[in-house]
Amino acid sequence: MCQSFNIRGKCLVEGRLEDEAFEAVCIRATLDAFWDHSTKTVGGHVREAIFAAKYAHVLDISDHYPVLGPYPPGHHLGMLQAIMVVMRSHERGNKGKGVQFGTARKQRSTGTKIWEASPESGSDIVLSAGAAAGRFVATCNPSEGRWFQHFIKGCCARMGDIVRQDRAFTLPIVHKLLEMYEDEYNNEEKPMSSESLCACLFLLVACLGGMRGFEVVWTDLAALRYDISYCEDQDDYSAIAWPIVGRFKAHDGIAGCYMIPIAGTTNSGIEMFRWTQRFIIHLGERGYEDGWAFRREDGSRAKAADYRKNLFQKLEVIQSNTNLIDPEVSIWDDYGIQRSGRRMFTTEATKRGASEHLIQLQARWMTDRAVGNRSVQRTMIHTYSEIRNMKDKLSEPSQLL
Secondary structure (H helix, E strand, C coil): CHHHHHHHCCCCCCCCHHHHHHHHHHHHHHHHHHCCCCHHHHHHHHHHHHHHHHHHHHCCCCCCCCCCCCCCCCCCCCHHHHHHHHHHHCCECCCCCECCHHHHCHHHHHHHHHHHHCHHHHHCEEEECCCCCCEEEECCCHHHCHHHHHHHHHHHHHHCCCCCCCCCCCHHHHHHHHHHHHHHHCCCCCCCCHHHHHHHHHHHHHHHHCCCHHHHCCEEHHHHHHHHHHHHHCCCCCEEEEEEEEECHHHCCCEEEEEEEEECECCCCCEHHHHHHHHHHHHHHCCCCCCECCECCCCCECCHHHHHHHHHHHHHHHHHHCCCCCCCCCHHHHCCCCCHHHHHHHHHHHHCCCCHHHHHHHCHHHHHHHHCCCCCCCCHHHHHHHHHHHHHHHCHHHHCC
């Protein structure tokens, strides 16, 4: 009843559907907050509180604990934000069940951003210790408060936070996929479709470049054509500097370009350079010389999901005709278009002795984004020059595959 008055400004009415729903989620959030610790821990606090009450009675101490309430009207301490998380957890997920905790808790970050944009956040206090130590913000945001922290911990314990990684492709599977794509490319009766060629390059860049699916499609076509042309002029087919562009946090939102060296031909015989040449020639025949390399018919940047069907249908064929994929594996559930290629790169490169440092360098541009390094903006020529000086070393992990 108190929380209803604090949040909605009115009391609960028995039999009213909205009021009964509010009461249910309010109780659920309260129980989550209460049981954020284990039963033993909570029981221990109760036991010590009983001892403290006994000692206070013996010593004639009336106020041995601070006053526990009531709070002023309107102070719900984060109950409103907790209710939003509980409601979100009852939404239907991708497989017909409720969403996972990791999805439900996004309500918290959204609530925080809205709070920061509201006039109420004007009361936040910034604590600064100089440029070297950075700044901290003392905030009254309810979703950052102690009660909400107890709630979110208890909610996680109740729901469970299941994280299932995408199954990694293996090198034999990639070779089998390439055989299928090669057959399509050489089929004179039915020319290889643009979708299949793009899906093939998407697979190679993800598996040999150590990139997630959404990163692969940020490929800049003009920069890729420039590097391939330079390598052909120099008669150097050892590696490709694959260009990824975007507006990165590390650059304060300014467009940047990162070059990821990928071996032209790997130790197991994957001909990355030749497939890239085919890719560029195909795009050129369609009149594309700049913009996004992976694009839709309307010219907009493609999504990783655009190539999921093409790749996964071939995986089903491999599963049916070979022993490379366990029959119990669910292709569409266990593999992922975003991370299966990246996991293959990390796993296979590690198995073949690539140093952790070089594996990290392969995806160093993502590290720049994560730690917020301020890389100097340089011309394309300077960027290419630096990569070419280090190409032999930086392409080692993909060379080993």
